[in-house]
Amino acid sequence: MKVVILTTLRTGRVEGLEAAVARWVAAGDHVALITLHDQGLAPQNLVELVVLGAPSTGARLGVIGRALVRLYPGSLARQLHRKLQASKSAQTAIKSADILVAADTPAITTLWKNSRKRPDLPHISGLAAALQLSQG
Amino acid sequence: MTSVSDNAPEMHHFGAYQPTALADTMCLVSRRPHLLYVAWGYPPCRGGGVYRALATPNAFAAAGWEVTVLTVDRDTFLKYTGTDESLEALINPAINVVRTPFVWDALETDIRRYSWLRAHAPRVWRRWRKYAEKCKRFPDIGYSGWRPDLEAAATRIHAEHPVDLVVATANPATAWMAAWALHKSAGVPYVLDQRDGWTLDVFSGQRHHTERSRIGRWERRLLSSAREAWFVNEPIRTWYAKEYPALADRMHVVMNGWDADLAPAAAAPTPATRPLTFGYIGTISRMVPLGEFVAGWERARASDDVVAQARAVLRGYLGFYTTPNPAQLQLVTDAEKSGVSFDGPVPKAEIASVYNGFDVLLLILGSGLYVTSGKVFEYLATGLPVVSVHDPSNAATDVLRGYPLWFPARSLAPDDIADALIGAAHAALDADEATRIAAREFGQQYRRDRQLDPRVEALTISAAAAQVPA
Structure with a gap:
């Protein structure tokens, strides 16, 4: 089974990621992580890591800058969705997935959009729920 | 009517x-x-x-x-x-x-x-x-x-x-x-x-x-x-x-x-053999002081040979829902390094056989004057030593008071938990037959x-x- 995890968080900040990946790998599953940031904190036993690139946050631009960033390039969820569409390796990972997992709120929005195209594929919110579904 | x-x-x-x-x-x-x-x-x-x-x-x-x-x-x-x-x-x-x-x-x-x-x-x-x-x-x-x-x-x-x-x-x-x-x-x-x-x-x-x-x-x-x-x-x-x-x-x-048709049979009034198995059965919610228990367990293993050779087994669900609580999942994964294993939930119909594999029971509860928990009664049905890892003011204390093989931690400090674990471990090995029989009889009132x-x-x-x- 191929599990694809999607997140906008830095890899070290995804709660329970390491434990979840360890359990999937122990069960012989293939785990891919698609993230915006890589700080070298991804679990060692990940089979595949796709880094989409840091989003524009407008944090350094003050109130006006942050307001502008909301208009263009848009919210974190919109940026994630756009980067995902533009990344061939991310698209390949998603197309070959048996289960898609959103590890944070912006990822839920992105996967919800994907679920309209692939309603047959499990799109799950939360690592623990995905573990429960895949391992019983 | x-x-x-x-x-x-x-x-x-x-x-x-x-x-x-x-x-x-x-x-x-x-x-x-x-x-x-x-x-x-x-x-x-x-x-x-x-x-x-x-x-x-x-x-x-x-x-x-x-x-x-x-x-x-x-x-x-x-x-x-x-x-x-x-x-x-x-x-x-x-x-x-x-x-x-x-x-x-x-x-x-x-x-x-x-x-x-x-x-x-x-x-x-x-x-x-x-x-x-x-x-x-x-x-x-x-x-x-x-x-x-x-x-x-x-x-x-x-x-x-x-x-x-x-x-x-x-x-x-x-x-x-x-x-x-x-x-x-x-x-x-x-x-x-x-x-x-x-x-x-x-x-x-x-x-x-x-x-x-x-x-x-x-x-x-x-x-x-x-x-x-x-x-x-x-x-x-x-x-x-x-x-x-x-x-x-x-x-x-x-x-x-405790339910007569579900509870474990009372243990035979004979000493346990080394290595001992400490067991916990119940829902591991965020109110359960698991981190405190693990700290006390490590302290006990460092200071006592019997506990050092023993293992602790946790059985139950992580949280109240089908989806395990991620924080609890991480906690039990970390605890595995200290000889504490998490073996998942037990169907109630198999619970008696799981209890049979335990020598000492761990009553790890959230704090509160009004908290009893259902598992305290099931524990009493076994006649095994029980280690209480909870606030002494907990209502479960009233149920356990007078139980001959009860080892309450004085507080949730690692040393106090370690003392209780060590006391229970030695009781599992050394308690006399009369004490074990008294423990079995004590539990009968809570059917x-x-x-x-x-x-x-x-x-x-x-x-x-x-x-x-x-």
């Missing part, structure tokens, strides 16, 4: 609950009384409270009542709480189980089922949902949506087969609305099985909700019309009796106790049927009396 038929009555007796003094009265009963038992968590639900919900209607059925259980669809448990299908085999076959639909959208993890609003603006969706719940007539967030189906089902059951008594058990409090609906429409008496109480926070001992809040007003209204209100321990009953002194005489303690019998008997007598013509 039902009345005696004008035709020749079919005589019925009330099992073991027929008191000699009321024999004449009982002979006039035209039909067996009908109990409607309302519980959200009923088999195959695997929650901790399900055993009480399983045992109570079984006790009434055994006492000669016709029993209908009103609960939610099996799918609810398959999707959200997890199931223990072995429990369904323990439902008295004479009981009629009626299930109603239940939607629990807050716990839905399948993104395909989300609305556009939930997927794009989850905070707005949550606020809208909370507001919508508040607008409903009953203040039980997450569950009040069950009320229409529940009341409709209760009304239908009563129309088809008149109900003589409703026993409704929390959580959730919405279950009481079936009792309230039949009481308002047909005067059917009801028992509120409050268990831990609604307005009392059992962990802090403070009121969750003021008397003037919607919940406070509903609680007073429901208690005022109840035939009886049941609580799981005396501290909670006392608290309620102080809050509602005029209603104190109808408040009773029905402790959880569940002994807790339920007095209430079932009293309610059986009053139901029989209600059928006797004036």
Whole structure:
């Protein structure tokens, strides 16, 4: 089974990621992580890591800058969705997935959009729920 | 209420609950009384409270009542709480189980089922949902949506087969609305099985909700019309009796106790052999001081050979839902480095064999004057040494006081927990036969049927009396 995890968080900040990946790998599953940031904190036993690139946050631009960033390039969820569409390796990972997992709120929005195209594929919110579904 | 038929009555007796003094009265009963038992968590639900919900209607059925259980669809448990299908085999076959639909959208993890609003603006969706719940007539967030189906089902059951008594058990409090609906429409008496109480926070001992809040007003209204209100321990009953002194005489303690057909057989009164196995069985919620236990366990392993060679096994669910709590999952994964293994949940029907593999039991509980926990009773059925890792003021202390093989930690400090673990380990190896026999006998007083019998008997007598013509 191929599990694809999607997140906008830095890899070290995804709660329970390491434990979840360890359990999937122990069960012989293939785990891919698609993230915006890589700080070298991804679990060692990940089979595949796709880094989409840091989003524009407008944090350094003050109130006006942050307001502008909301208009263009848009919210974190919109940026994630756009980067995902533009990344061939991310698209390949998603197309070959048996289960898609959103590890944070912006990822839920992105996967919800994907679920309209692939309603047959499990799109799950939360690592623990995905573990429960895949391992019983 | 039902009345005696004008035709020749079919005589019925009330099992073991027929008191000699009321024999004449009982002979006039035209039909067996009908109990409607309302519980959200009923088999195959695997929650901790399900055993009480399983045992109570079984006790009434055994006492000669016709029993209908009103609960939610099996799918609810398959999707959200997890199931223990072995429990369904323990439902008295004479009981009629009626299930109603239940939607629990807050716990839905399948993104395909989300609305556009939930997927794009989850905070707005949550606020809208909370507001919508508040607008409903009953203040039980997450569950009040069950009320229409529940009341409709209760009304239908009563129309088809008149109900003589409703026993409704929390959580959730919405279950009481079936009792309230039949009481308002047909005067059917009801028992509120409050268990831990609604307005009392059992962990802090403070009121969750003021008397003037919607919940406070509903609680007073429901208690005022109840035939009886049941609580799981005396501290909670006392608290309620102080809050509602005029209603104190109808408040009773029905402790959880252990189930004779599910509990482990008492251990043979012989010493254990090394290496020892310490065991915990129960839900590992965020209130369980697992981190403190692991610190104490490591301290004990560093200072005592017997514990150093021992292992600790945790069995149960991580949190209250099917989906494991991520923080708890991380905690048990980290604890594996210290010789603590997490082996997942145990079907209740297999619990006896799991207990047989333990030499010492770990009672790791959240703190609170009013917290008893159901597993303390099951632990007592084993006659094994019990290590208490909880606040000494916990209500479980009252249950365990006097147990010959009880090793309470003085506090949740690592040294105190380590002392208790070491004491229990050596008792498992060295306690004499008389102490072990005394421990087994101590547990007998907490059998569940002994807790339920007095209430079932009293309610059986009053139901029989209600059928006797004036």
